[in-house]
Amino acid sequence: MDESTQSSEQIARLREHTRLHPAEVEPRTVERWLASGLFHPEPGESREGAYSIAIPPPNVTGTLHMGHALNGSIQDVLIRYHRMKGLRTKWILGTDHAGIATQAQVEKALAAEGVNRRELGREAFVERVWDWRSHYGGQIVEQFKRLGASCDYTEERFTLDEGYARAVAEVFVALYEKGWIYRDRYIVNWDPGTRSAISDLEVEEREETDTLYSIVYDLEGGGTVTIATVRPETMLADTAIAVNPHDERYKDLVGRTAILPLVGRHLPVVADEYVKTDFGTGQLKITPAHDPNDFEIGRRHGLDQVSVIGEDGRMTAEAGEEFAGLTVLEAREAVIAALDREGRVSAREPYLHSVPYSHRSGQRIEPLISLQWFMKMDELAAPAIAAVQEGAVRIVPENHRKVYLDWMAEIRPWCISRQLWWGHRLPVYYCEDCRAVHVATSAPESCPSCGGQVRQEEDVLDTWFSSALWPFATLGWPDETPQLRSFYPTDVLSTARDILFLWVARMIMMGIEFTGRAPFSEVYIHSVIQAPDGRRMSKSLGTGIDPLQEIEKHGADAVRFGLLAMSSSQDVRYSAEKVEQGQALANKLYNAVRFALLRIAEQPGVELSQLAAQPQPATVEDRWIVSRLQRVKADLAARIESYDFSHAALSLYDFVYGELCDWYIELVKQRLDLDGQASEQERQALAATLLHVMRQTVALAHPVIPFVTEELWGYLGGQGLLAGGSWPQAQDDLLDPEAEQVLARAIEAITLLRGWRDSVSAKPGLIVPARLIAEGYDATATLIARLARLDLVAPNGDGSIAEEQPVAAVTVPGGTVEVLSAEGLDLHAAQRRAQAQRQRLQADIDRVQAKLANGQFVAKAPAQVVQAEREKLARLQAELEAL
RNA sequence: GGGCGCGUAGCUCAGUGGGAGAGCGCUCGCUUCACACGCGAGAGGUCGCAGGUUCGAAACCCGCCGCGCCCACCA
Numbered sequence: 023m024d025e026s027t028q029s030s031e032q033i034a035r036l037r038e039h040t041r042l043h044p045a046e047v048e049p050r051t052v053e054r055w056l057a058s059g060l061f062h063p064e065p066g067e068s069r070e071g072a073y074s075i076a077i078p079p080p081n082v083t084g085t086l087h088m089g090h091a092l093n094g095s096i097q098d099v100l101i102r103y104h105r106m107k108g109l110r111t112k113w114i115l116g117t118d119h120a121g122i123a124t125q126a127q128v129e130k131a132l133a134a135e136g137v138n139r140r141e142l143g144r145e146a147f148v149e150r151v152w153d154w155r156s157h158y159g160g161q162i163v164e165q166f167k168r169l170g171a172s173c174d175y176t177e178e179r180f181t182l183d184e185g186y187a188r189a190v191a192e193v194f195v196a197l198y199e200k201g202w203i204y205r206d207r208y209i210v211n212w213d214p215g216t217r218s219a220i221s222d223l224e225v226e227e228r229e230e231t232d233t234l235y236s237i238v239y240d241l242e243g244g245g246t247v248t249i250a251t252v253r254p255e256t257m258l259a260d261t262a263i264a265v266n267p268h269d270e271r272y273k274d275l276v277g278r279t280a281i282l283p284l285v286g287r288h289l290p291v292v293a294d295e296y297v298k299t300d301f302g303t304g305q306l307k308i309t310p311a312h313d314p315n316d317f318e319i320g321r322r323h324g325l326d327q328v329s330v331i332g333e334d335g336r337m338t339a340e341a342g343e344e345f346a347g348l349t350v351l352e353a354r355e356a357v358i359a360a361l362d363r364e365g366r367v368s369a370r371e372p373y374l375h376s377v378p379y380s381h382r383s384g385q386r387i388e389p390l391i392s393l394q395w396f397m398k399m400d401e402l403a404a405p406a407i408a409a410v411q412e413g414a415v416r417i418v419p420e421n422h423r424k425v426y427l428d429w430m431a432e433i434r435p436w437c438i439s440r441q442l443w444w445g446h447r448l449p450v451y452y453c454e455d456c457r458a459v460h461v462a463t464s465a466p467e468s469c470p471s472c473g474g475q476v477r478q479e480e481d482v483l484d485t486w487f488s489s490a491l492w493p494f495a496t497l498g499w500p501d502e503t504p505q506l507r508s509f510y511p512t513d514v515l516s517t518a519r520d521i522l523f524l525w526v527a528r529m530i531m532m533g534i535e536f537t538g539r540a541p542f543s544e545v546y547i548h549s550v551i552q553a554p555d556g557r558r559m560s561k562s563l564g565t566g567i568d569p570l571q572e573i574e575k576h577g578a579d580a581v582r583f584g585l586l587a588m589s590s591s592q593d594v595r596y597s598a599e600k601v602e603q604g605q606a607l608a609n610k611l612y613n614a615v616r617f618a619l620l621r622i623a624e625q626p627g628v629e630l631s632q633l634a635a636q637p638q639p640a641t642v643e644d645r646w647i648v649s650r651l652q653r654v655k656a657d658l659a660a661r662i663e664s665y666d667f668s669h670a671a672l673s674l675y676d677f678v679y680g681e682l683c684d685w686y687i688e689l690v691k692q693r694l695d696l697d698g699q700a701s702e703q704e705r706q707a708l709a710a711t712l713l714h715v716m717r718q719t720v721a722l723a724h725p726v727i728p729f730v731t732e733e734l735w736g737y738l739g740g741q742g743l744l745a746g747g748s749w750p751q752a753q754d755d756l757l758d759p760e761a762e763q764v765l766a767r768a769i770e771a772i773t774l775l776r777g778w779r780d781s782v783s784a785k786p787g788l789i790v791p792a793r794l795i796a797e798g799y800d801a802t803a804t805l806i807a808r809l810a811r812l813d814l815v816a817p818n819g820d821g822s823i824a825e826e827q828p829v830a831a832v833t834v835p836g837g838t839v840e841v842l843s844a845e846g847l848d849l850h851a852a853q854r855r856a857q858a859q860r861q862r863l864q865a866d867i868d869r870v871q872a873k874l875a876n877g878q879f880v881a882k883a884p885a886q887v888v889q890a891e892r893e894k895l896a897r898l899q900a901e902l903e904a905l
Numbered sequence: 906g907g908g909c910g911c912g913u914a915g916c917u918c919a920g921u922g923g924g925a926g927a928g929c930g931c932u933c934g935c936u937u938c939a940c941a942c943g944c945g946a947g948a949g950g951u952c953g954c955a956g957g958u959u960c961g962a963a964a965c966c967c968g969c970c971g972c973g974c975c976c977a978c979c980a
Contacts, residue, residue: 040940227977234980250980301979315978375980421909425975428908432976519975554917556973576942587928590918592910593974597917599929606942617939668919672927687939695938773946780946786935866924873923878960887923887961894924 029630032737033623042612044577044605048729052167055732060746062176063110065504073104074112074509076493076541077173078517078525079181081120083127083158086165088551088559088596089518091569092589094171095582096516096548096667101172102725103662104513106749112509113172114496116179117159121485122216122382125444128154144443151444165570170578170728172745177505179496181488182446189495190488191449191463193536198461202398203438205459209310209317210437212390214335215383218441219394221484222434223524225387227376234373235358236303238366239263242279242288249307252373254361255353257282258341259330260289262308264319267293269304283366284357285342292323311391331388350388395439395448395481402531403433409540415530417545418665419591422519429523438484445482452477490528493541500536510537514544522547546665549589554596567596579727580605586726587671607675608730611723614683615734618716621694622709627702630713630739637714637756638707641693642801645761647686647715650677655722656752662725674723682719685769689805713738718750768802771834775810778832781855782847789813790847793828796837815842833859833904856905863902870895 055061066072075097080090097113105111128151129139139147159180166173179186197203210219232252239247247263263280265272272291280289289308296319297306310320311329320327330341337345337353344360345353361367378387407430409415410423417423439448451460455474460466469476491499493515497506511533515526526545533541552558553565560566572581583604588597622628639645654677661670693700693708700708717738724731724744735744784790792812794803807814815826828840830849841847870891873879880888 036939041942042940252980296978298979303980306980313978313980315980318978373980376977425909429976522975550974588918595917597928599917602942603928606940609942610940613940613943615939620939672919676927683939684944688944691938777946780934783934786937786945870924873961876960879923880960882960883923890923 029739033619036616036619036737040613040616042577042609042730044579044608044729045574047733048170048573048578049168051729051732052170054743055172055745056167056175058743058746059176060105060743061113061172062174063112063508065508066110067507069508069510071110072112072508073101073109074114074512075101075514075516076114076496076512077116078515078521079116079118079179079489079492080162081123082117082155082162082180083120083124084162086162086169086569088567088569088585090162090166091169091581092551092585093516093518093548094166094169095585096546096589096665098169098171098582098728099586099662099667099670099725100514100516102728102745103659103749105172105745106721106724106747108748110508112174114179114493114509114512115163115166115173115175115177116181116492116496117162118485118489119155119180119182119445121440121442121445121482122218124151124155125442126216126383128444139443147443168570168573168578170582172728181485181492181495185498186488186491186495187446188463189491189499190446190483192500193491193532194449194483194487195461195463196536197397202401203395204398205393205395207391207393208396208437209314209389210392210394211378211380212333212388212392213380213383213385214333214388215380215385216442217333219392219437219439220380220382220387221437221486224381225378226381228379229374230377231372231374232377233370235361235367236369237283237307237361238368239280239283239289239307241275241291242281247275247280247291247305248303248368249305250302251307252375253312253354254357255337255341255345255350256309256312256330257307257357258285258337258345258353259309259311259328260285260287260307261310261320261326261328262289262323263291264294264297264306264308265291265304266297266299267295269297269299272304275305283364284360287328290323290325292319292325294319294322312389314389317389317391327391329391331390333390333392335385335388350386394437395450396435397438397487398435399433399531402535403430405534406430406527406530406540409530409534415540415543415545417547419547422522422545422547425519426522426527430527436484438487439479439481440484441480442482445485446488447482448479450479452479486524486528489525490532491536493529493533494537510541511539512542514546515542516546516548518550519547520550549591550593551585551588552593552595554598556595559596572601576601576605577608577729579608579729583607583671583675583727586667587675589668603675604671604727607678608727610683611678611720611727612730612734614678614687615716615720615737617687618712619737622712624696625694625705625709626696628706628709630709633706633713634710635714637711639711640704640707642761642764643686643689643805644708644711645758646765647681648711648756649758649762650681651715651718652752652754652756654681655718655750658722659749659752671726674726678719678723682715685765686715688809692808720744721747721750764798764801767798767835768806771796771799771839772806772809774834775806775812775832775839778852778855779811782830782849782852784811784847786811788846791815791842793826793840793842794834794837795840796834798836812839831904833901838904860902860905863898863905867895867898867902870898 101111101113132139194203211225213220234250234252235254236248236250241247260282265275275291276293278291280291282289296315308316308319308325310317310325311327312331328340330338331350332338335350337348339346345356348356358367380387407427410417410426417426449461449463451466453469453472453474453476456469456472458469458471460470465478466476468474493512494510497503497510499506517526529541533539557563557565569581580601584601587600588594622630637648639648654673657673658670690708692698717740720731720734720738721744732744790812792814794814799806803814826842828842829844830841830852832839873891
């Protein structure tokens with residue numbers, strides 16, 4: 023197919039379709055992008071000239087939700103913008119094995135078949151998860167493609183793939199050898215739901231009202247103590263009573279022995295600073311095995327640890343025959359009933375307090391003593407704190423910086439082992455004979471100490487342990503790969519704030535520790551999109567909105583635009599209107615291009631492919647639009663670079679609607695009329711300018727709305743794919759402040775005249791005879807006449823003004839338009855309008871005059887402000903005069 | 906308990922020291938030869954409340970009221 027037939031077919035297609043059909047165009051465009059290889063950059067010699075982002079890896083079996091769609095849109099704007107700027111741009115893609123979430127999904131599926139994982143056995147279960155992954159794992163990646171995300175799909179990673187596992191083992195061993203990873207019997211957040219320990223960050227506190235019981239314990243040798251508790255069932259595990267050492271009331275108690283009711287255990291009374299003297303009775307039961315504070319107190323005083331709650335959330339044999347096997351809540355009732363029988367409950371009152379729940383399973387956390395692996399964080403944190411303090415890592419918006427620094431300053435050890443089957447098994451090997459512990463990147467054949475049989479640790483690592491390595495493990499670390507050399511560190515990490523500690527902080531720590539450099543120089547924290555009613559978007563609440571459905575309905579461009587436009591530095595409610603605004607923009611742009619090309623095509627002697635690439639502005643409106651185009655180019659670039667996506671999107675909208683379509687296209691329509699007076703040369707120049715403006719507009723809109731712009735780029739005869747095209751840099755030499763001023767005045771005049779027409783009920787088709795007596799319209803009088811539907815009998819400055827008497831006058835900047843015929847006009851209405859206008863003007867004048875009469879204002883305000891007020895006053899007075 | 910943030914038009918949100926804005930909705934008028942997912946013109950706001958700083962406050966400071974989020978081991 024030669025060029026001219028191709029273009030005539032395109033013209034025919036444009037003529038036929040008055041509207042854009044995103045559902046038809048978009049999927050086809052994705053295929054063209056993927057086939058082009060544009061999303062896969064070749065590694066370079068060094069990091070220079072490259073731009074990279076590591077995607078926050080979605081859960082492998084997940085599906086796209088609004089958060090993904092927003093963050094995907096944000097990152098894709100950055101990626102496409104920098105790719106167009108000519109950088110080797112890589113968006114690192116992959117998925118997370120998501121230990122608990124994925125395992126839970128598969129367990130649920132198994133449960134439907136009536137199987138539980140223990141019956142299946144570890145090996146078979148893990149195999150089932152891999153099957154599951156191969157079945158559902160590709161889904162979310164396909165959904166990112168549909169969004170238009172220009173990730174490097176050719177190098178997709180998985181946090182459990184072979185290379186990644188090597189990186190994880192390497193890191194674990196290194197930290198173990200430094201002594202920062204260790205094993206300890208410690209009180210942990212036990213989640214009975216997942217039957218695993220979880221980290222502090224996965225615990226969520228909920229306010230609940232429970233009963234606070236006061237219970238009387240006897241003292242050996244007479245007397246009593248009264249303790250208060252909301253968890254009477256844990257008293258079965260009490261091993262001491264504590265009071266504050268400075269509490270005068272209880273000085274004599276310290277050293278004595280209390281008798282634990284129901285059990286009979288002897289409890290020493292100890293003194294500890296932790297106990298508050300002004301809270302409760304000042305006498306505290308100590309249960310080291312089931313309360314984190316008591317655990318610490320127990321360690322300080324060398325107290326026994328008695329465990330009465332098991333990993334299944336039920337009472338153990340240690341709790342005694344009467345209670346063993348009961349759930350915690352049942353045990354609570356039973357214990358209170360038993361205490362009541364002995365008359366030991368001296369008070370009960372409702373008590374509001376916070377209760378820990380598992381973020382993973384939703385079940386109540388049981389603090390338990392358990393043998394787990396921990397990671398010491400303070401030494402890792404120090405350089406990560408410095409990186410943010412010194413600006414090596416910049417957090418945007420800045421208020422999150424303090425949140426990060428505060429948390430890092432108080433960082434505590436991280437429980438990294440999980441009693442799950444799906445994940446990175448710890449590279450720890452125990453000898454069955456000599457009980458030696460070996461930590462190594464690969465399994466030893468036999469025990470290096472005694473030659474005995476070794477057995478690998480059953481536990482797996484917290485998913486976030488592997489996620490923490492994401493920016494470099496995905497690029498081939500620990501090997502020194504070309505990818506690592508070329509794309510590490512990445513430029514920016516974009517995410518919602520909920521994983522600032524869970525993930526971002528840990529990546530910074532691990533990145534610095536293992537590569538010597540922070541994994542990114544900027545962290546952008548984006549909005550959380552809430553449901554339209556302000557609640558959290560969630561499946562369980564039924565408040566979720568599926569981005570893919572929205573994409574089907576409105577197009578990916580519309581959804582991208584909408585999400586970007588509604589995002590800000592704070593949480594926002596989902597706005598269907600913004601998505602519709604995006605759809606309208608895409609359609610508007612399509613029609614603007616459609617207009618330009620259809621009109622250019624019908625111009626005799628004008629051939630699209632022959633047109634000059636540079637604009638040839640011939641008139642003031644041409645110079646105006648070209649100048650405005652430079653402004654929006656600079657504005658958009660600045661806003662993208664400062665992560666101000668909502669203003670970037672809206673500024674694009676304003677330019678396309680407000681300047682390009684509402685004004686420029688309307689202004690030049692007549693010059694394209696075939697029965698007009700324009701010469702072929704003039705038409706050619708106009709066509710070149712129009713084409714230039716359209717191409718540039720489409721190019722600068724590309725990062726935000728890539729689909730429609732890619733499609734239009736083809737129609738406009740652009741070279742290659744727009745996704746691989748170049749970003750339209752603002753050219754200062756094309757700025758034209760004079761043209762901008764002239765057009766601003768003309769636009770205001772036209773708007774005023776249209777308003778006046780409306781007020782006198784002039785029919786749209788009525789051409790009103792008028793005389794323009796005003797300055798600054800030499801270049802725009804004919805445009806004003808046409809757009810305000812006037813017949814200007816004698817343009818401004820003409821000496822031969824007809825001496826007709828005006829029937830009305832309309833004030834415009836710099837003068838007046840005198841209306842010469844009342845035919846078809848309701849001038850009475852105009853009077854009322856003028857009256858209202860006069861009142862408004864007078865009020866403004868009064869205010870400015872009062873300001874200027876204020877000596878303080880004139881004396882203290884900047885001269886420039888005073889001057890501006892004076893000019894304003896003069897202008898307002900002139901306007902009132904003219905009325 | 907500590908921290909962060911928010912309260913501006915009917916709705917969702919911009920604006921952060923010198924004339925109150927946008928989108929949607931609403932009213933009126935238009936099948937104007939790119940687009941009715943359109944075009945033109947409008948109505949609508951004591952900028953949460955009360956003080957203060959300033960010549961000047963929606964914006965800066967203090968307090969109060971209301972709402973949201975994060976962190977936190979007081980039974």
